[in-house]
Amino acid sequence: MLGRVFILEPDVVGIALFDLDNTLIGGDSDYLWGCFLAERGIVDGVYYEQENRRFYDEYKAGVLDIHEFLRFQLRPLAEHDMETLHDLRKHYITEKIRPILLPKAHRLIQDHRAQGHIPVIITATNRFITSPIAELYGVDQLLATDPEVVADRYTGSISDVPCFQEGKIHKLRDWLTTNNLTLEDSWFYSDSHNDLPLLNEVTHPIAVDPDEILRQHAQTHGWQVISLRD
Numbered sequence: 001m002l003g004r005v006f007i008l009e010p011d012v013v014g015i016a017l018f019d020l021d022n023t024l025i026g027g028d029s030d031y032l033w034g035c036f037l038a039e040r041g042i043v044d045g046v047y048y049e050q051e052n053r054r055f056y057d058e059y060k061a062g063v064l065d066i067h068e069f070l071r072f073q074l075r076p077l078a079e080h081d082m083e084t085l086h087d088l089r090k091h092y093i094t095e096k097i098r099p100i101l102l103p104k105a106h107r108l109i110q111d112h113r114a115q116g117h118i119p120v121i122i123t124a125t126n127r128f129i130t131s132p133i134a135e136l137y138g139v140d141q142l143l144a145t146d147p148e149v150v151a152d153r154y155t156g157s158i159s160d161v162p163c164f165q166e167g168k169i170h171k172l173r174d175w176l177t178t179n180n181l182t183l184e185d186s187w188f189y190s191d192s193h194n195d196l197p198l199l200n201e202v203t204h205p206i207a208v209d210p211d212e213i214l215r216q217h218a219q220t221h222g223w224q225v226i227s228l229r230d
Contacts (some may be wrong), residue, residue: 012184014117017172017198018109018139019190020130021123023208026100026229029133030073030125031056036092037076060211062193066124066162074147077128078156085128085154093132101136104228109137112187122172122188122198124164128154143171168198189226193217 021028034052038045051072058064077085109119120141121134127144134142145167148159161167176182186202188195193213199205207218207225218225 013181014112014115015176015181015183015186015202016109016112016117016119017186017188017202018105018119018121019123019188019192019195019208020121020133021125022191023189023228024102024105024109024121024137025097025133026102027096028056029097029129032096033092033129034073036096037088040088042080042088043076059194060192062213064164064194066164066167070126070145070158070162071156074126074154074156074158077126077147077154082152089128089132092129093136097133097136102228102230104230106137108189108228109139117187118181120172120175122163122168124162124168124194126158141175143168143175165194166197168195169201172198172201190214199223 018024021030031052034043034048037043038048038052055064055069055072059069080088112119118141119139120143121130121137121139122143123130124145126147127142128147130144131142134140143163145163146159148155148157161170163171183202187204187206188199188202189206189208190199191208191210191214193211196214196217199207205218205221205223207214207223209227209229210218210225215225217223
């Protein structure tokens with residue numbers, strides 16, 4: 001007689017997903033990194049500020065060419081060694097990020113953790129910039145755009161799909177499969193209409209201090225709208 005076959009189903013565990021820029025922090029870490037580099041004279045200030053602003057405006061309008069932007073944004077990483085980059089990042093976090101951390105965001109993450117949910121930050125911004133920000137919020141799980149590293153130096157390219165728009169779903173599905181989890185009980189907090197693809201995938205989509213397009217969409221579909229700003 002054949003033995004019973006047991007099929008392991010994915011665990012039903014609450015997943016709390018958080019966008020980072022203008023959601024958990026009161027600004028855009030991508031844009032602020034560019035401003036920081038220009039202020040430090042690491043990049044051509046006038047040109048970099050002009051392009052940085054252009055890409056940011058295109059992002060807000062929903063027309064950003066993410067590959068063009070990443071070539072621009074990752075170039076400074078490829079031009080410096082890791083020790084120099086980590087030193088710059090330390091000062092960047094102190095000067096640009098700590099002042100825009102949001103206490104309400106920290107409490108929200110803690111509330112989900114207290115309910116047994118897994119907090120995950122999912123962001124288009126690259127991992128080099130965002131990993132110390134995730135640590136400041138005590139979040140171990142970070143899904144971000146991954147810059148390519150060869151021989152302990154950044155190449156200026158990425159190692160996988162950008163974690164942007166539909167790319168966030170791709171990254172998340174890989175993570176869920178690896179961890180035997182599902183979105184059966186899930187939340188996603190975001191400020192941007194660029195995140196509508198993923199917002200439509202979760203059971204609890206929540207607009208946080210949303211842009212106008214997302215605000216209108218949330219109101220039309222009866223989604224919760226909250227603020228994490230003081």
